[in-house]
Amino acid sequence: MKKGSLPTLSEVARKAGVGNTTVSRVINGGERVSPETLARVQKVIAALGYRPNQAARVLKGHRTRTIGMIVPSLADPFFSSCAEAVQAVARANDSLLIVTATQNDPHKDLENMKMLVSHRVDGLLIAPANSKSDAIRDLAARISIPVVTLDRPILNSTIPAVLTDNYQGARCATEHLIEHGCKRIVCLTGESTLFTIQERMRGYRAAVEEAGLTCTINTSVKDYKSAEYAIESLLASAHQPDALLTLKNSTTIFAFEVLQKLNIPVPQQLALIGFDDFELATTLRPAVSVIQQPVEDIGRVAAELLFERFEDGARAGTKSRSGKRPVTLENCLVRRSSCGCPAHS
Amino acid sequence: MKKGSLPTLSEVARKAGVGNTTVSRVINGGERVSPETLARVQKVIAALGYRPNQAARVLKGHRTRTIGMIVPSLADPFFSSCAEAVQAVARANDSLLIVTATQNDPHKDLENMKMLVSHRVDGLLIAPANSKSDAIRDLAARISIPVVTLDRPILNSTIPAVLTDNYQGARCATEHLIEHGCKRIVCLTGESTLFTIQERMRGYRAAVEEAGLTCTINTSVKDYKSAEYAIESLLASAHQPDALLTLKNSTTIFAFEVLQKLNIPVPQQLALIGFDDFELATTLRPAVSVIQQPVEDIGRVAAELLFERFEDGARAGTKSRSGKRPVTLENCLVRRSSCGCPAHS
């Protein structure tokens, strides 16, 4: 073995005094090889520190045993938890996970897809920045490898999606607030262009209108300052709210901080429910009630769906028909104190 | 193009009526190709949706333009933030990032290394579960690709490491507590086998002993219950502590929750500083003072070091001599309220 480069199969074969095929058989399970040869070859492999070169296998038309995952950000606990689950499934299927981040830039979605295709990943998991992107749909249709979206779908496409029931979740949260007697529930969205947020808005609106209440949606919260401004304005208005529904994590936290700063009694003066759970929600005072998404499940199910398709593809040839409708996972309302429920434990 | 399989370079060549070489030139920058041919080939490439097959390039002895990263868990904000930074550097170097998780199982460290080598990653970033592992050191020495460790080193090896100054950080936190007049500072470690934790213990011990105070280390905290037991015992003892130093994130949070539950005035009765910052540290009441690690920097610097080595390798042939000593990043004390400092802003 030349220094600086890894040993190859033929080197192993030579040193072991056998043919290439035999070595190949050994590294692929050792079937049809006599015990002595097997042992000898394995010894040489160990001695040389030989590792089969995946690239060569791939070239022979085999799977790369890698999958790609495209998410907005790995630093986001939601997606990093998804990624962890995906990684676990990949590992269970003897595959590796390649992750890329887009910062919600739709352009990078495409760029990353192309790059991953170039590396011949066996399949792709995407949380697309733009659910209305025809470009992604079209590209996905061409690359001839399975694609599954998670958290957000690609609309007008047949790409399988694993989502949570954002509509129902927000609706349920709103109804819960109404049960607590809240009459003027304001919805703080944070950036409102994402599919998930829009679904949640729909859910909020449905619940509010059904109860004959007024729908008030504020999309201006981007950081602490904008939250402060928004909430102060709300409190100063004639139509003072008695509850807040925040549609994403950061919005929930900004709102909480503002309420804490202003010394607003929560939930007495203003109840609060946030969409999406976060680590210290139970530690804050009051503990924050939230709609909790099954984060690990999203990743796990999406990855499982992807690996299923590999099997299907191997068997059936073309596309599997396994459900064109998205898989929708249930969210659940976690009642802590900020909504008005009694504190427990 | 046969359905179910991606188009190849020769298919492009055929449809464009040119030779393979020409297509190859086009996809590699388009040098030495006449404008017309260039345009024609590019059109065919677009029409076919052709993407060069990385595997084939690799087989020709080129880099895979992938790097591997082995971390305990992606769900841990610390490592996912590192991973995000690494990913960004990889991307800037036109490379992809493959991540694997070990759950701190030393055996999986090795397993993952082998798998990644098989995929011919250009380099490896590892946060090893066991800093004393000779197996990792030996394997790293054989695989002939650059390896850099982060957060934790491999002791007794020349593998470059990017660490933070755990010793100094804990020492600094302890000294700060002492400046606040604390006399009986108890250190809660949480699992104490990790290299980082042991360094922090050293720092705590050094500061405490230097001040002529008693060193009390409790390694029993694993969850809320054990934290409750530990803290209640401490408070019931004759030698009642007046400050807590918690050496890892989860320990800090368990401790905080217990103190909150027991209604212990913080910092009046018991001051608290935690090692490692966390998202809601400023939102809690009191806001938790912490030693903050430059998380993104760890990932960024480690990745940059890795890519530097590729250049070096290409130039120098053998190993680069760029610093055998670990790169140590500074931590910083973030003074919030729980240590006794006045609340600000």
Next chain:
DNA sequence: CTGTTAGCGCATTCAC
């Protein structure tokens, strides 16, 4: 049970 052979898709000589 084992070896020989022929490509997989591409980059790279070297001629034209």
Next chain:
DNA sequence: GTGAATGCGCTAACAG
């Protein structure tokens, strides 16, 4: 400027 030929490391027929 361009193309034909060669081989990277490996697997999959086929022989033996």
